[in-house]
Amino acid sequence: MTVFKKILAFTGSILLVIILGGILTSLIHSGLVIATIVIAVAAILFFFSSKAGDRAQMIATGLTKKEYKYIRTNLEEARVKIIRLQKIMTQNKALYSFQERNKTLLLTKRIYGIVKEEPKRFYEAEDFFFSHLDSLVELTEKYAFLEKQPVKDKKIYQTLSDTRTLLNDLSRVIEKDLFTLLNQDVNNLDFELEVAKNSISKQKKKFERGTKDDREQAK
Numbered sequence: 001m002t003v004f005k006k007i008l009a010f011t012g013s014i015l016l017v018i019i020l021g022g023i024l025t026s027l028i029h030s031g032l033v034i035a036t037i038v039i040a041v042a043a044i045l046f047f048f049s050s051k052a053g054d055r056a057q058m059i060a061t062g063l064t065k066k067e068y069k070y071i072r073t074n075l076e077e078a079r080v081k082i083i084r085l086q087k088i089m090t091q092n093k094a095l096y097s098f099q100e101r102n103k104t105l106l107l108t109k110r111i112y113g114i115v116k117e118e119p120k121r122f123y124e125a126e127d128f129f130f131s132h133l134d135s136l137v138e139l140t141e142k143y144a145f146l147e148k149q150p151v152k153d154k155k156i157y158q159t160l161s162d163t164r165t166l167l168n169d170l171s172r173v174i175e176k177d178l179f180t181l182l183n184q185d186v187n188n189l190d191f192e193l194e195v196a197k198n199s200i201s202k203q204k205k206k207f208e209r210g211t212k213d214d215r216e217q218a219k
Contacts, residue, residue, distance in 0.1 A: 063119060063120050071115075071119045071120075071122045072119070074122065075112065075115060075119075075122070078112055078129055078133060079112065082105075082112060082133070084137055084141075085104075085105070085108065085136060085137050086105055088137075088140050088144050089101045089104070089105065089140065091144070092140075092144045092147060100168070100171065103171065104136070104171045104174070107171070107174045107177075107178055108136070110178055111125055111128050111174070111177060111181060114182075115181075121181065124180065124181050124184065125180070125181050127177060128174060128177040132170065132173055132177060133174075135170060136167070136170050136171075139163055139166060139167055139170070143160060143164070146159060146160055146163075147160060
């Protein structure tokens with residue numbers, strides 16, 4: 001249950017209890033007693049609404065509250081890194097060709113988007129979030145720093161060349177990360193296609209038997 005939803009739930013509980021408190025006011029004249037009852041009942045209602053929200057979230061995502069929070073934290077960190085990466089690539093167009101730059105950004109955003117929609121799939125892309133994305137951002141930043149230097153020697157030029165090669169290799173690694181993430185979807189689709197084919201085959205055989213019986217009866 002998100003913090004915003006919890007605040008709404010607590011506010012709703014307070015309003016509900018205030019209404020009940022207004023009714024009790026005509027029966028009880030002690031403001032302290034009413035306030036105590038309001039707070040106590042609101043706390044109880046908030047507790048149960050929070051538990052219900054957490055359970056609903058667990059059913060919807062397949063994750064515990066702790067797991068969900070952990071994944072959301074890592075997703076937010078990844079979002080910030082991708083923004084940094086996009087900014088650096090835009091400012092240093094010599095680093096990648098237009099096509100390579102777009103492809104690399106598209107790969108990172110696609111992986112991020114899939115996991116954001118289905119948080120439990122985070123564990124299928126841990127290498128991307130904990131290693132490959134970090135390396136991509138750090139190498140790109142270091143390349144941009146060296147590229148901006150007004151004076152370069154042979155060693156710097158060689159380092160820049162090696163870094164470009166490594167970044168291209170890393171882009172292919174991230175492409176494999178996406179394929180790994182999509183593998184489950186491909187397997188699910190293959191299964192659904194197989195089920196659909198079997199169903200169509202059964203219906204076709206049934207139809208053919210029915211047509212054959214009709215012909216025999218017509219004779």
